[in-house]
Amino acid sequence: MKAIQFESVFLMTDPQPLLVDTTGKPLAETAPGKLKPAKDWPPVTITREMIDAEVERLADLSRPANGRRRVQFVHPSAPDPGRGLTPGVQVALEVLKPGEETVPIRHNSTQVNFCIRGGGTTYVGDRAVNYSRYDAWNHPSYAVYRHVNDTQDLQVRLTYSNAALLEMMRVHMVEEDPSDDSTASVDHAAPGPEGMRLDTFTIGDDGAALMPYETLINPQPVPSNCLHWPWAKVKENLDKLAALGEKYQGRRLYLLFNPLTDRFNGTTPNFFSTITIRPPGIVDKPHRHVSSAINYYFRGSGYSRVEGKRYEWKAGDLMVSAPGWAVHNHASDDGEPVYELTIQDQPLNIYMESLLWQEDLSEPAKILGTEEGFATNRASAG
Numbered sequence: 285m286k287a288i289q290f291e292s293v294f295l296m297t298d299p300q301p302l303l304v305d306t307t308g309k310p311l312a313e314t315a316p317g318k319l320k321p322a323k324d325w326p327p328v329t330i331t332r333e334m335i336d337a338e339v340e341r342l343a344d345l346s347r348p349a350n351g352r353r354r355v356q357f358v359h360p361s362a363p364d365p366g367r368g369l370t371p372g373v374q375v376a377l378e379v380l381k382p383g384e385e386t387v388p389i390r391h392n393s394t395q396v397n398f399c400i401r402g403g404g405t406t407y408v409g410d411r412a413v414n415y416s417r418y419d420a421w422n423h424p425s426y427a428v429y430r431h432v433n434d435t436q437d438l439q440v441r442l443t444y445s446n447a448a449l450l451e452m453m454r455v456h457m458v459e460e461d462p463s464d465d466s467t468a469s470v471d472h473a474a475p476g477p478e479g480m481r482l483d484t485f486t487i488g489d490d491g492a493a494l495m496p497y498e499t500l501i502n503p504q505p506v507p508s509n510c511l512h513w514p515w516a517k518v519k520e521n522l523d524k525l526a527a528l529g530e531k532y533q534g535r536r537l538y539l540l541f542n543p544l545t546d547r548f549n550g551t552t553p554n555f556f557s558t559i560t561i562r563p564p565g566i567v568d569k570p571h572r573h574v575s576s577a578i579n580y581y582f583r584g585s586g587y588s589r590v591e592g593k594r595y596e597w598k599a600g601d602l603m604v605s606a607p608g609w610a611v612h613n614h615a616s617d618d619g620e621p622v623y624e625l626t627i628q629d630q631p632l633n634i635y636m637e638s639l640l641w642q643e644d645l646s647e648p649a650k651i652l653g654t655e656e657g658f659a660t661n662r663a664s665a666g
Contacts, residue, residue: 325361325371325576325607327590332600335377339401339440342379350460351386351431353379354443359604365456368448369604370576372629373555378431380404380439385432391458393447394552395423396540398625400582401440404433408510418515418582420540420559420625422552424508428462442580442602444627446554506544513540519623522561526621533569534660536561537626547653550631562586562622567615572649573641575630577606579614584622588614611645 342353357375358367369375374393380386397406403416409427423429433439450456481504482496518538525536537560540551551557562584570589579588585598588605590612597603606612606628616622633639634653642649643658650657 325359325604327588327593327595327607328359328369328604329595329597330357330602332598335600335602338377339379339438342377343381343438347381347384349387350389351380351384357602362448363452365454366448366452369578370448370607370629371452372446372449372576372632373578373627374445374448374451375578375602375627376443376445378441378443380431380433382433382436382438386430387461388428388430389458389460390426390428390462391447391456392425393445393450393456394425394554395443395445396551396555396557396627397421397423398442398444398557398580399440400442400580402433402437403435404431404439406431411510413510413512415512416515418519419513420515420518420551420557421512422510422542424510426457427510442625444555444557444578446552446632449554508544511540511542518559522559522623525561526563528662528665530566532660532662532665534662535568536563536566545631548631548634552631553635554632555627555629556631558626558628560622560624560626562614562616562624564616564618564621568613569643570611570613570645571641571643572609572611572645573606573630574608574639575628575633576604576608577626577628579603579605580625582623582625584616584620586614586616586622588612609640 338355355377357369359369362368398420406413408429413421447456480498481502482498484493484495486493537558540557542551580602581597583599588595591610639652640649641652
């Protein structure tokens with residue numbers, strides 16, 4: 285009797301799965317993706333004025349114990365946990381006063397930092413990154429890091445990470461102030477135990493293979509390094525793209541590329557960071573893609589049209605400018621050129637074979653990374 289009673293209590297206190305009968309229903313009717321993205325996760329803008337006010341507010345605070353003055357920008361549609369500005373990307377504003385530094389930290393999320401005011405030094409593992417305004421750099425997973433403001437100005441950074449995705453998965457691991465004996469930087473290239481990586485072998489003509497457990501738990505390591513993209517060098521190359529005339533059918537940008545991501549086109553394995561220049565009066569062709577996009581405009585002004593609605597923006601605004609699969613395009617006002625940083629979860633979607641991309645709305649969409657993509661007219665545009 286006791287065993288039966290125990291079993292009954294166990295079943296009543298544990299959560300039970302839901303069984304949803306979808307027999308005969310079209311798959312599209314059971315998928316959340318049937319909703320128009322602009323209604324499900326619409327564009328939002330954190331204006332320059334909002335950001336400036338938060339910088340001032342954070343700077344007025346006494347130094348917290350861990351040194352991190354930080355505010356997250358969370359989309360109103362975001363779940364909790366998983367408080368992202370897009371479903372897979374978390375964005376935070378961080379402020380550090382002159383002479384201050386943060387307590388070391390590490391986590392299994394990766395980051396890209398973008399300095400929007402001042403400068404300083406960030407120690408990531410064994411590397412010191414000395415940066416100034418509009419520089420970008422990445423943080424590999426589980427590398428111990430700390431920020432130092434060794435300048436006379438406020439240090440203000442935008443931090444992008446895949447923490448939102450890991451939080452939704454309930455696996456975001458964070459360690460504050462790691463002990464001295466913890467690994468300062470993860471040596472992803474360190475050799476594994478000798479003799480423990482066994483051969484994988486095929487069992488058919490179509491390439492199907494079997495991998496031993498010893499190899500499954502000891503995959504070939506690939507170095508994951510902290511990389512730095514100085515704005516002065518990026519701008520020098522970016523400005524040359526302004527020579528592409530009005531007839532150019534493409535985006536005048538460069539990806540801040542991390543070779544670790546190989547053909548998946550990333551700054552981190554989860555998302556890419558691109559820097560774009562838009563000469564005055566340029567209107568992009570409408571297009572759409574499964575990956576979502578966050579734009580930070582740090583010079584110039586213009587507008588985006590998303591699912592038919594126009595959104596104005598200016599230098600200093602941060603905007604979710606392209607919800608996944610929403611038809612959109614961007615345009616720069618007359619006057620000065622636009623510079624913008626775009627974060628987009630393209631690499632993750634390429635790896636998952638989910639990156640449906642429609643460069644021209646009159647042509648079929650394609651899954652980028654598994655079939656030939658699209659071409660521009662750059663050769664004839666100059």
